[in-house]
Amino acid sequence: MHKATHMSTQVPRTIRMQASDNVAIVVNDGGLPAGTVFPDGLTLVEGVPQGHKVALQDLADGEPVVRYGVVIGYANGAIARGSWVSERVLTMPAARSLDDLPIGTRALREVEPLAGYTFQGYRNKDGSVGTRNMMAITSTVQCVSGVIDYAVKRIREELLPRYPNVEDVVALEHVYGCGVAIDAPGAEIPIKTIRNLSRNPNFGDSVMVVSLGCEKLPPARLFPAGAIPIGNAEPSVVTLQDAQHVGFMSMIDSLMQTAEKHLQELNARQRVTCPASDLVVGVQCGGSDAFSGVTANPAVGYATDLLVRAGAAVMFSEVTEVRDGIDQLTARAATPEVAAAMVREMQWYDDYLVRGGVDRSANTTPGNKKGGLSNIVEKAMGSIVKSGTTAITGVLSPGEKLQQKGLIYAATPASDFICGTLQMAAGMNVHIFTTGRGTPYGLAAVPVIKVATRTELANRWHDLMDVNAGRIASGEASIEDVGFELFQLILDVASGRKTWAEHWKLHNALALFNPAPVT
């Protein structure tokens, strides 16, 4: 994987995103002390940590503070030029109303097709393409998880060596299935998610399900008629409470025999040349800092544009991290229907947060703030740039499977695990993850490419970060350079090249989004 190169940033530097901004962020590792004089004459009146904002002009009490050309807050007191503009001196603006939004008003360039880029993937009968060859065992209920774990260990040790084309066996574990209000509004989300997770293209054409036998979510409800694409096999079901199972080893024997049938099928899969349009890429960020919106996310946005031009599907998500930019998103909607669907998802999420007694400001973490992000408005402006510049052509509700190409807004919580799980259920075959604070995040069944926002992080976590976008801040590389490098890495990883998270087998648990009550 890419080894970050060290670059000293001795010259004091700031980055201003737009000409109308009255703050800029400090680039230098370790921040800069009071008295620092920038090449343009700006002098720091107090120390400013790396990634934090400095006032470029005197700001009066109540004056808007502008970054990304957007009001990210109001000064709650006079702020002198050269001061540190921390979260403490800012009042957050109210959330943008979902009424009277601009619809499709932004003049977007005609997307110029990008041909000739391919990868080596596993073509499935339903037309989807896997980037990995994995066997998955789905469960209808958490009760069976210990038994599946036991079986997976035996399958790995005893069966997998005989099927060398199959990379691994994974249990799609979750805590759902019983003790839930199965018919409540919102309960369909976790059910659809489990169903569609088991149909991820990396798992081939067939599905194996383990049921207990008395749960509220039986296999017939998880996979109703028509849930499996025509041409694919019906799911194999092993039910632990079946009378035929006398003793634990009888259950394990059933699981091993069923698994072996699936391994035989999966082992016959071969990588074939597939166009880049077969990629389904999910992008998200986690552990963000003020550089996320300056380096890594713009580079991802550039790669997103290339992927969309190549005919692929790219999903961006994380409702609370785009909510404050809803007017930018509806302005980029390809049709009024797409804009209406985005507003519907935002309204649903606003209501969901109100029911929980919080609002979007609950999103930012202590680490975000330490990294220079004062509030969710500033975080959102940096997050949205992952979506690139093309028209938004589709919207996906949580738990649904993606059925189209292009730039898709897939509504999910911002939680790294829940977002990743929902993008995986949507059919994601490569995951892009940007981080500034640093996270070792990974998934068992889909490769995760991690992009560091800062060279300091890329150096310190040299064997966890796949791409160093910090080179953009230091001037060693352009957004286009890193974005194109990422695009090529996506094709390589889709063809089987391992990411660092795969190298170390770092796997976060799947996490279902369940807005419905638990009984």
Ligand code: CA
């Ligand atoms: Ca996230």
